[in-house]
Amino acid sequence: xxxxxxxxxxxxxxxxxxxxxxxxxxxxxxxxxxxxxxxxxxxxxxxxxxxxxxxxxxxxxxxxxxxxxxxxxxxxxxxxxxxxxxxxxxxxxxxxxxxxxxxxxxxxxxxxxxxxxxxxxxxxxxxxxxxxxxxxxxxxxxxxxxxxxxxxxxxxxxxxxxxxxxxxxxxxxxxxxxx
Amino acid sequence: xxxxxxxxxxxxxxxxxxxxxxxxxxxxxxxxxxxxxxxxxxxxxxxxxxxxxxxxxxxxxxxxxxxxxxxxxxxxxxxxxxxxxxxxxxxxxxxxxxxxxxxxxxxxxxxxxxxxxxxxxxxxxxxxxxxxxxxxxxxxxxxxxxxxxxxxx
Numbered sequence: 001x002x003x004x005x006x007x008x009x010x011x012x013x014x015x016x017x018x019x020x021x022x023x024x025x026x027x028x029x030x031x032x033x034x035x036x037x038x039x040x041x042x043x044x045x046x047x048x049x050x051x052x053x054x055x056x057x058x059x060x061x062x063x064x065x066x067x068x069x070x071x072x073x074x075x076x077x078x079x080x081x082x083x084x085x086x087x088x089x090x091x092x093x094x095x096x097x098x099x100x101x102x103x104x105x106x107x108x109x110x111x112x113x114x115x116x117x118x119x120x121x122x123x124x125x126x127x128x129x130x131x132x133x134x135x136x137x138x139x140x141x142x143x144x145x146x147x148x149x150x151x152x153x154x155x156x157x158x159x160x161x162x163x164x165x166x167x168x169x170x171x172x173x174x175x176x177x178x179x
Numbered sequence: 180x181x182x183x184x185x186x187x188x189x190x191x192x193x194x195x196x197x198x199x200x201x202x203x204x205x206x207x208x209x210x211x212x213x214x215x216x217x218x219x220x221x222x223x224x225x226x227x228x229x230x231x232x233x234x235x236x237x238x239x240x241x242x243x244x245x246x247x248x249x250x251x252x253x254x255x256x257x258x259x260x261x262x263x264x265x266x267x268x269x270x271x272x273x274x275x276x277x278x279x280x281x282x283x284x285x286x287x288x289x290x291x292x293x294x295x296x297x298x299x300x301x302x303x304x305x306x307x308x309x310x311x312x313x314x315x316x317x318x319x320x321x322x323x324x325x326x327x328x329x330x331x332x
Binding site for chain 1: 222223235236239240242243263264265266
């Protein structure tokens, strides 16, 4: 029996669409490419969460490799991540700089009292000032900043053991070797 | 003396007019901010503009848009400011550029292909089917069949 190519056309179209959808629909649309990789961390001046008279700025990110972590007491996924951040702080894997986003001071502080505070410093960003400059779309999001204050990596979503070991740690070790 | 007073008065008028021209009125700012806000995507909810989204981040972005306009940015500068931080994604209408050519051209291309196909098809002369009358033999067979299938009355 001879099948003409024309008759198979719908099948080909179906397969092509199937492949296109299989690729397109399984991508997470909330993960956007960051504009900021290899660019200096945006200039900021934000009050400390625990002491509003103290102002934190870019100098707090100079001289060491830092993990800047955007969180908020309202953020469910941040709770999942918190244990991992505590572990990183305990084992002194990296300096953690927290940004408490769209929160109240009271709730932010209570959150860190209850779950422990893995951060060396916590900036309080009530009006998304730094968050918008960082192009953040949701919490948690994390940035790895090198010793010179340049953004080198962005991770959207909670940091898990797996992500730390495979994606973040190798980069952090490399950046720590750099002068 | 009087001359000088007039001159100073005139200068004051000009200065105030200039100041007025440089700082846009609140209503003006609001109108421009809404216009800009309509073209910026709320990055949390993704298919709404920041102008009609209830997300807290969209609210902060709206405030920021107004701040930028108040500080003298043009509409395009405000949009460029957001684009620098969030990338092309923050624009609700994708710009025509190398990586979006396919997106813009495909519908037009498909339309053109269809039109060409249609024109070609409609111009092509229809194949006429030649009718061959039944031979006498076949006529006979047909008659026989008709008789057989006739219902008994």
